[in-house]
Amino acid sequence: MIVAAALAAPVFAQEQAPAPAPAAPAAPAAAATRPAVEVLGDWVKLMQTVENLLKATTDGSSAAKAATDLQQLKTLQEKLNEELKLAQNSDQANLPQEELVKIFQKLQELQNVANSLNTEVERIEKAGFFGNDALKGLLSSDAPVEVEEDETVVEEAPVPAPAPAK
Numbered sequence: 001m002i003v004a005a006a007l008a009a010p011v012f013a014q015e016q017a018p019a020p021a022p023a024a025p026a027a028p029a030a031a032a033t034r035p036a037v038e039v040l041g042d043w044v045k046l047m048q049t050v051e052n053l054l055k056a057t058t059d060g061s062s063a064a065k066a067a068t069d070l071q072q073l074k075t076l077q078e079k080l081n082e083e084l085k086l087a088q089n090s091d092q093a094n095l096p097q098e099e100l101v102k103i104f105q106k107l108q109e110l111q112n113v114a115n116s117l118n119t120e121v122e123r124i125e126k127a128g129f130f131g132n133d134a135l136k137g138l139l140s141s142d143a144p145v146e147v148e149e150d151e152t153v154v155e156e157a158p159v160p161a162p163a164p165a166k
Contacts, residue, residue: 040106063130
């Protein structure tokens, strides 16, 4: 699903020209990964591109174009997902404070874009996806989402039955 937990931002009052699609990052080497702040920056750019595509979706014709463009952007999304996993798993535990601040700022940007994207998706859902099933499949919350299973088992203590009334 193109609009996942990582995709969305605030709606701007003025019209914006669509942001150019971010360049596909180079394939990461097994030992070297890009810093998380760079990957998050590319996520922000990707989400802004998606946001602009959705804002321009106002009828059946623009819905068909958006569906085609979003399908193409899924490849970049998948690459960024992999890069983010690599960045999270790399030895970035001892990052300097200024790097952590940059990461936090990118996460805030990402959240802002995600909020705006959600607004656009809701608008398009209310319009019935302008009759475009491909767009519906890409944006619908009914679309299957892969979820990593958490193997943590929580055992609940039995709740005692209430004492009979006397």
